Amino acid sequence: MAQTTFGSLTEENMPLFTDLYELRMMQAYANQDHNPTATFSLFVRDLPPDRGYMITAGLEQAINYIETLSFSERALEFLADNGFDDAFIEHLSDLEFTGEVRALPEGTPVFANEPLLEVTAPILQAQLFETALINQIGYQSLIATKASRMRDVIDRKGDGQQLIDFGSRRAHGTDAGMKAARAAYIGGFDGTSNVAAGEAFGIPVSGTMAHSWVQSFEHERDSFETFVDEYGDESVLLIDTYDTVQGAELAKAVADEKGASLRGVRLDSGDLPALSKAVDEVLPDVDQFISSGIDEYAIDEFFDRDGVSAGFGPGTALVTSTDAPKVEGVYKLVAVERDGELQPTMKLSPGKVTYPSPKSVRRTESDGQYTGDVIGLRDEELPGEEQLVTIIEDGNRVTELPALKDIRARARTHRQKLPEKHRKLENPDLYDVRISDALQQETDELTRELESRVAE
Amino acid sequence: MAQTTFGSLTEENMPLFTDLYELRMMQAYANQDHNPTATFSLFVRDLPPDRGYMITAGLEQAINYIETLSFSERALEFLADNGFDDAFIEHLSDLEFTGEVRALPEGTPVFANEPLLEVTAPILQAQLFETALINQIGYQSLIATKASRMRDVIDRKGDGQQLIDFGSRRAHGTDAGMKAARAAYIGGFDGTSNVAAGEAFGIPVSGTMAHSWVQSFEHERDSFETFVDEYGDESVLLIDTYDTVQGAELAKAVADEKGASLRGVRLDSGDLPALSKAVDEVLPDVDQFISSGIDEYAIDEFFDRDGVSAGFGPGTALVTSTDAPKVEGVYKLVAVERDGELQPTMKLSPGKVTYPSPKSVRRTESDGQYTGDVIGLRDEELPGEEQLVTIIEDGNRVTELPALKDIRARARTHRQKLPEKHRKLENPDLYDVRISDALQQETDELTRELESRVAE
Structure with missing residues (x-):
C-alpha cells in the first residue's frame, strides 16, 4: 500500500x-x-x-x-x-x-x-x-470546459481579470486536485494555488494568507504588520476576518506606516460586488482578489453589479463542476x-x-x-x-x-x-x-x- | 513529472x-x-x-x-x-x-x-x-454517505442485494476512483470493479464482460459460448447488446448446451425493472445484476416496481455523488x-x-x-x-x-x-x-x- x-x-x-x-x-x-x-x-x-x-x-x-x-x-x-x-x-x-x-x-x-x-x-x-x-x-x-466558461465571461464583460484555481481541497481526491489545475489552465486560467500542480505541470502558483494567519494574532493590525514585514510589496492581505471595510482601512494604514505598496487585498465573504465597491473607495489603487462561491454565474453577476476586481479564485465550483459534475x-x-x-x-x-x-x-x-x-x-x-x-x-x-x-x-x-x-x-x-x-x-x-x- | x-x-x-x-x-x-x-x-x-x-x-x-x-x-x-x-x-x-x-x-x-x-x-x-x-x-x-444511502434503501426494501462500485472510469481522476471504492465499501458496498483498489485496500473485486466482448464476435451466441468455454459456472453474461429478452433466451440455450449453471446475467440498458421481470421468466434461477444509471433513487424505484435483482452496479452517480457533488x-x-x-x-x-x-x-x-x-x-x-x-x-x-x-x-x-x-x-x-x-x-x-x- x-x-x-x-x-x-x-x-x-x-x-x-x-x-x-x-x-x-x-x-x-x-x-x-x-x-x-x-x-x-x-x-x-x-x-x-x-x-x-x-x-x-x-x-x-x-x-x-x-x-x-x-x-x-x-x-x-x-x-x-x-x-x-x-x-x-x-x-x-x-x-x-x-x-x-x-x-x-x-x-x-x-x-x-x-x-x-x-x-x-x-x-x-x-x-x-x-x-x-x-x-x-x-x-x-x-474542468477545462468549466474554466473556459469563466474565462469567456471575463472576455465578454470584464477587463482581463486573473483566474486562479483555489479548488484542491475540495477536489474529489488528490489526482483531481492536480488535474483540475492543469485543465483549468488549459481552459483559460492564469494559475493555481496547488504547489504540486505548479511543480508537475509548470503552472504559475499563487497564494498569500488565510483567516488563520489573521486570527493567530491578538489584533488584526499585528497580523497585517507582521505579514508586510515578511513580504513587503508582495503582500496580499485578507481583509474580511472581522469586518471587510474596516479591514481595508487597516490595510491602508499598515501599508502607509510601513511604506509598502500592497500587491492586493482579498475578499472572501459577504456581498462581494457591494463590498468590492466599498473597498475600492478606501483602496482605489490596490488590486482586489475575490474568492468564495465563485463560478461563471457569480462572475457574470459580479460584472453586472459593477463589482471591482483584478482577479477571481474559483474553488469548489471549478474542480467539481458543481452544476454539471458528470x-x-x-x-x-x-x-x-x-x-x-x-x-x-x-x-x-x-x-x-x-x-x-x-x-x-x-x-x-x-x-x-x-x-x-x-x-x-x-x-x-x-x-x-x-x-x-x-x-x-x-x-x-x-x-x-x-x-x-x-x-x-x-x-x-x-x-x-x-x-x-x-x-x-x-x-x-x-x-x-x-x-x-x-x-x-x-x-x-x-x-x-x-x-x-x-x-x- | x-x-x-x-x-x-x-x-x-x-x-x-x-x-x-x-x-x-x-x-x-x-x-x-x-x-x-x-x-x-x-x-x-x-x-x-x-x-x-x-x-x-x-x-x-x-x-x-x-x-x-x-x-x-x-x-x-x-x-x-x-x-x-x-x-x-x-x-x-x-x-x-x-x-x-x-x-x-x-x-x-x-x-x-x-x-x-x-x-x-x-x-x-x-x-x-x-x-x-x-x-x-x-x-x-x-462517497461513504452516498453509498450508505443506497445500502439503506436495500436494507429497507430489498433482500440483501449486492452493491458493486462500477464508477472508476467516471470518477474525477484516478485517486477518486481508488477512494470511491474504499469509501463505498465503508458505506455498505460489497466490492468494486477497480482492480487497483482491490489490491490496495483488500476490497473484493468483481466484473465479467462488456458489450465489446459480445460485439467482437459475429454472432452473440458465439460470444456467449466462448465466454462459457473460458469461465464455465463463473460466467456472468451481458445480455442487452441487441435485445435483452432474446439475450436471456440465448444465455439459457448456451448454458443448457454447455451444461453450465451461469453465475448470472447483467442488464445495462432500457427499462430495467420491467426487463428484469421479463428476464426472470426466462431465467428464474439465474441471478440478475443491474447496472446503468443506478443510484439510491433508482434502486428505490426498482423495488417499488418489483424489479428482480441480485445486485446493482452504481457508477457515475456513486463516485461523483451527482445529486450533491460537493x-x-x-x-x-x-x-x-x-x-x-x-x-x-x-x-x-x-x-x-x-x-x-x-x-x-x-x-x-x-x-x-x-x-x-x-x-x-x-x-x-x-x-x-x-x-x-x-x-x-x-x-x-x-x-x-x-x-x-x-x-x-x-x-x-x-x-x-x-x-x-x-x-x-x-x-x-x-x-x-x-x-x-x-x-x-x-x-x-x-x-x-x-x-x-x-x-x-
Whole structure:
C-alpha cells in the first residue's frame, strides 16, 4: 500500500487501474485465440447540461499511459493470486502497445458523438485502456470546459481579470486536485494555488494568507504588520476576518506606516460586488482578489453589479463542476476485424446506440467563425478541416504533443471561433453537427442487419 | 513529472500537495518568530442537500499523511526556486509532527458543525495540513454517505442485494476512483470493479464482460459460448447488446448446451425493472445484476416496481455523488496560544462564523436509537458518549486504526442506530445537534469582544 502518497497510484499498481472485466475479457481473448484488430472510439453521448461545447483535455496523460504501461511484478502477483492463469500472466508481462491512436488535440472544442480519441489495435491491448482513458480525458475535459466558461465571461464583460484555481481541497481526491489545475489552465486560467500542480505541470502558483494567519494574532493590525514585514510589496492581505471595510482601512494604514505598496487585498465573504465597491473607495489603487462561491454565474453577476476586481479564485465550483459534475464519456467498440478486414460494429441497447466505424470529424469555418461539423467515415471525402490527428502509429509516436501553454493558446483561439450563441451560460444554441450520408447509410444498414439477426 | 502514474502524486511531490498560502504563512510564522500552539478543527458547515447525516471516511489516509509527511529534495528545490528562503527550507527539511490529533473514527454518522478531526500543534505544522486533510476526508465522507444511502434503501426494501462500485472510469481522476471504492465499501458496498483498489485496500473485486466482448464476435451466441468455454459456472453474461429478452433466451440455450449453471446475467440498458421481470421468466434461477444509471433513487424505484435483482452496479452517480457533488469541508483555527495558554478564536466573516475552542461531541441514545448530540467545550461535563478519539499524542500514535471491514461494520451498526426519519432520501428530518450552554456562552462573549474591537 502506497500510503505515503495518500494511497494514490504508484508505478507499481498503476496497471491495475482498470475494471476487472477488462482483464477477464483479455484472458478469454488470449486463451480462446480470439484477438482480432479492433477500433474503440472515446466520445460523450451528450454534452453536460447548459454546455454548448466542451474543451478537450487530458490527452497528454492518456498517451503517456498507453506508451508506458507495463505490469509490475507486484501487479502480476496480485492477478495470479486472483484466479488469472499462468499463460495470461506471461502474456501481460510482455504487453506492449503496437497499434494506432488518433485524437483531437487538447484545447479543441468538441461536441456530442465526436470521437475525442480512437484506438485501433489487437483487441486484447485496446480493451485494457477503457477505464483509465475515460477517467483522465473525461475529467480534464469537464474542468477545462468549466474554466473556459469563466474565462469567456471575463472576455465578454470584464477587463482581463486573473483566474486562479483555489479548488484542491475540495477536489474529489488528490489526482483531481492536480488535474483540475492543469485543465483549468488549459481552459483559460492564469494559475493555481496547488504547489504540486505548479511543480508537475509548470503552472504559475499563487497564494498569500488565510483567516488563520489573521486570527493567530491578538489584533488584526499585528497580523497585517507582521505579514508586510515578511513580504513587503508582495503582500496580499485578507481583509474580511472581522469586518471587510474596516479591514481595508487597516490595510491602508499598515501599508502607509510601513511604506509598502500592497500587491492586493482579498475578499472572501459577504456581498462581494457591494463590498468590492466599498473597498475600492478606501483602496482605489490596490488590486482586489475575490474568492468564495465563485463560478461563471457569480462572475457574470459580479460584472453586472459593477463589482471591482483584478482577479477571481474559483474553488469548489471549478474542480467539481458543481452544476454539471458528470460527463459520461464512453469507449465503444466501433469496428472489429473479420475475415482479415476491419468491419463496422454497433450495439442496439436502448438509449445507448453508437455510430459504427472509425471516424472523421471535419469542421468548416467562414469569416473566422466555425459554421458546423460533419462526422463521417474515416476515409470519406468531406468538406472542412480534419480535426483528428494521428498520434501513435504501429506503436510509435508520430506526433509531438504540444506544451501546456500552447494548448492553452489553442483553446482560446478555438473558443473565440465558436459563435457566441453556442457559448451562452444557459440554454446555448446547439452547434450544427451533421452525420455524413455515408456514415448514416452504414448505420442504417448495420441496424437493419442486426435487427434481422435478432428476429431470426 | 511522474507521467507514468498519470501525473498522480508520488512520494517525491506529495508534500507539495498544499496551497501556496499555507507555505507562505508558514515561512512568515518561522521568520517572524510567531509559532504559537494552535487548534484547527475540520468540519462541514452544512450537510449536502437531502442528506440527514454523513458517514465519516478518509481518516486512515489523513493520519498516514500526517505521520509520514517529509519534504523530498525535489520538493525543497522547487520551493527554493520559487522564492522561499534558506532558513525556511532548512526548517522544512526537518519538519516532523509533534502535536495531537483527535478524530471521529471512520464509519461514524456526523452532522453539521461537528469536528471530524482536530489538530493541536505548533501552528507552523498544523497549517500545512489544511488542503490535504479536507481533500481526503471530504471526498471519502461524501462517497461513504452516498453509498450508505443506497445500502439503506436495500436494507429497507430489498433482500440483501449486492452493491458493486462500477464508477472508476467516471470518477474525477484516478485517486477518486481508488477512494470511491474504499469509501463505498465503508458505506455498505460489497466490492468494486477497480482492480487497483482491490489490491490496495483488500476490497473484493468483481466484473465479467462488456458489450465489446459480445460485439467482437459475429454472432452473440458465439460470444456467449466462448465466454462459457473460458469461465464455465463463473460466467456472468451481458445480455442487452441487441435485445435483452432474446439475450436471456440465448444465455439459457448456451448454458443448457454447455451444461453450465451461469453465475448470472447483467442488464445495462432500457427499462430495467420491467426487463428484469421479463428476464426472470426466462431465467428464474439465474441471478440478475443491474447496472446503468443506478443510484439510491433508482434502486428505490426498482423495488417499488418489483424489479428482480441480485445486485446493482452504481457508477457515475456513486463516485461523483451527482445529486450533491460537493461537501464544503473547512479546517478552521479555533484556538491559539496567547500568554502561554490556548485561547478561543473565531472569525466574524458573514455566513462563515465558526464556533471557537477545541470541542467535545457527545451522543446520547435510548432503546438502541440515537436521540441527539451536543457539541461542547473539550473538557466540559456533558451527557452521552464522547465521539472524538485521540489518535496521535505528542506526535506518537496512541490508537490503532481499525481494519477496513471493521469500519464497514461500524458504519452499518451506527447507521441503524439513527432513526429512520433522518435517513429519508428526500427532506430527511433534522437530527438534533445542540450547542452546549458553555460553548454558546463562550461564542457570544468572544463575538461581543471581537465586535467591540472592530468598533474601536
